[in-house]
Amino acid sequence: MTTGPLPVAIRRLSDPRTPGAIEIEWSDGHCSSYSPRLLRDACPCARCRETRAAPPAPTAMLTVLRPEELAPLGIAGMRPVGQYAYGIEFSDGHSSGIYTLDYLRELG
Numbered sequence: 001m002t003t004g005p006l007p008v009a010i011r012r013l014s015d016p017r018t019p020g021a022i023e024i025e026w027s028d029g030h031c032s033s034y035s036p037r038l039l040r041d042a043c044p045c046a047r048c049r050e051t052r053a054a055p056p057a058p059t060a061m062l063t064v065l066r067p068e069e070l071a072p073l074g075i076a077g078m079r080p081v082g083q084y085a086y087g088i089e090f091s092d093g094h095s096s097g098i099y100t101l102d103y104l105r106e107l108g
């Protein structure tokens with residue numbers, strides 16, 4: 001349950017500086033914008049939390065990017081989960097993160 005503000009509109013921003021970004025307008029009049037990268041890096045699913053908690057790879061090691069990491073990240077879709085959360089599907093195929101409204105509000 002949340003008693004905080006609710007989203008009244010979710011739209012894609014057309015600002016070329018933040019390709020693929022979305023904006024949420026809240027019931028209290030506040031607007032938050034999110035880049036796909038910000039949301040992806042904040043993904044609350046168990047796997048991503050584990051990855052973020054892991055110690056960073058030794059710097060001498062080169063990072064090998066997977067093909068899906070080379071394409072610009074986008075938000076493929078958002079679906080309501082219950083009344084107080086959204087599942088976000090990213091263009092890299094990752095969609096297991098459930099973002100509560102409180103969490104989205106905090107990130108924005």
Ligand SMILES: [Zn+2]
Pocket residue numbers: 043044045046047048049094096097
């Ligand atoms: Zn995740």
